[in-house]
Amino acid sequence: MENMFDDTYFMKKALQEAEVAFEKGEIPVGAVIVVDNRIIARSHNLTELLNDVTAHAEMQAITAASNFLGGKYLKDCTLYVTLEPCQMCAGALYWSQISKIVYGARDEERGCINMKTKLHPKTIIEGGVLADDASQLLKRFFIEKRNLN
Ligand SMILES: [Zn+2]
Numbered sequence: 001m002e003n004m005f006d007d008t009y010f011m012k013k014a015l016q017e018a019e020v021a022f023e024k025g026e027i028p029v030g031a032v033i034v035v036d037n038r039i040i041a042r043s044h045n046l047t048e049l050l051n052d053v054t055a056h057a058e059m060q061a062i063t064a065a066s067n068f069l070g071g072k073y074l075k076d077c078t079l080y081v082t083l084e085p086c087q088m089c090a091g092a093l094y095w096s097q098i099s100k101i102v103y104g105a106r107d108e109e110r111g112c113i114n115m116k117t118k119l120h121p122k123t124i125i126e127g128g129v130l131a132d133d134a135s136q137l138l139k140r141f142f143i144e145k146r147n148l149n
Pocket residue numbers: 056058085086087088089090
């Protein structure tokens with residue numbers, strides 16, 4: 001049997017968080033942080049509810065994971081996030097020294113890759129895991145939002 005705890009497995013968990021955000025009327029982005037195949041933080045975007053532009057899924061996941069670990073560095077952790085991190089989140093991830101970032105959909109406009117945000121030299125970044133699911137959810141959100149206005 002294959003290892004069930006692969007990137008797809010954890011990205012599905014991040015997508016579930018994104019769906020919770022969707023239900024709350026938040027831009028649907030979700031994240032989980034994993035260490036040794038164990039989820040230690042799960043979060044979703046809450047910028048509307050908290051009225052706070054810094055309330056991205058990744059920012060909250062970093063705080064929750066640090067609280068869980070009792071230390072500020074996330075050296076052996078992997079972040080799964082449904083959308084490529086923005087430069088704010090990539091900057092916070094730099095400080096966390098996280099081992100690995102796995103994102104779903106690319107964000108050509110506001111993502112850290114095209115913005116050329118520097119990640120920590122020890123951080124590996126990979127993308128494209130369940131990218132279609134993540135971008136479909138985002139598209140559905142913006143279509144519904146447009147129809148409401
Ligand atoms: Zn962000």
